Amino acid sequence: MTSKHGVVLYGPPAAGKDTVTAALNQLDPRYAQFARLKVGSGKSSGYRMSTAEQLHLLEAAGDVIYANTRYGNTYVIDRPGLDAAFEAGVPVIHLGQVDGIRALVDGYPAHWDVVLLWCSREETARRSEDRGDPDTAARLAAWDATRKDLDVHAAMAWDLTVDTTMTSPDETTQRVHDVVLGRVKAEELGR
Structure with a gap:
């Protein structure tokens, strides 16, 4: 039985993944956003910048759990990165593709709590403009x-499913934390 616990936050842009992850870290510093590898340009904060050559080496070694292309870049969840994230605590992975969730859950043994954070298209537009996204x-x-x-x-x-237009960031964060704690307690009882 594995004692690794991770969280997947799925949802559209501006649904609150960054906000909830930051609040989870404030609640318990073991929570930390998983820094995916990024091959490309643009924003580097929150990513481990990489090259196409490094990506090919990871692929050849079978260490790419999931990769997707969006905004002209390639984003990668890699086995060595996950190993390091679990050694440090409870990784929180942001995804916007169900195929990515399935690849992660099937490709990396851990207890994954999968959370859908949702907001309307109009709310995504408003939040994106408010934060100055170009x-x-x-x-x-x-x-x-x-x-x-x-x-x-x-x-x-x-x-867990949360509409972040109807639920405050603090309440959403507590609900995610409660799901993780519930899984941990269930695992302890099953021993």
Whole structure:
């Protein structure tokens, strides 16, 4: 039985993944956002910047759990990065694709609590503009892709679903934490 616990926050851009992750870290410093590898340009904060050559080496070694392309960049969840994240605590992984969740859950043994954070397209636009994103149109296209992804994978089971337009960041964070604690306690009881 594994004692590794991780959290996946799925949802469209501006649904609150960064806000909830930061609040989880304040609640318990063991929570930390998983810094995916990023091959490309643009924002580097929160990523481990990499090269196409390094990505090919990881692929050859079988160490790529999931990779996707969005905003002209490639984002990678890699086995060595996950190993290090679990050694440090409870990784929180942000994803916008159900295929990525499935690849992670099937490809890396751990207890994954999968949370759907949702907000409307209009709210994504408002939040994106409020935070000064230079690429709001691309984020709305990503929102559309996320909505389509959910429609295609309607049978996806979530450990928790939260509409972040109806639930405060503090309440959302506590609810995510409670799901993780519930899983940990259930595991302890099952021993």
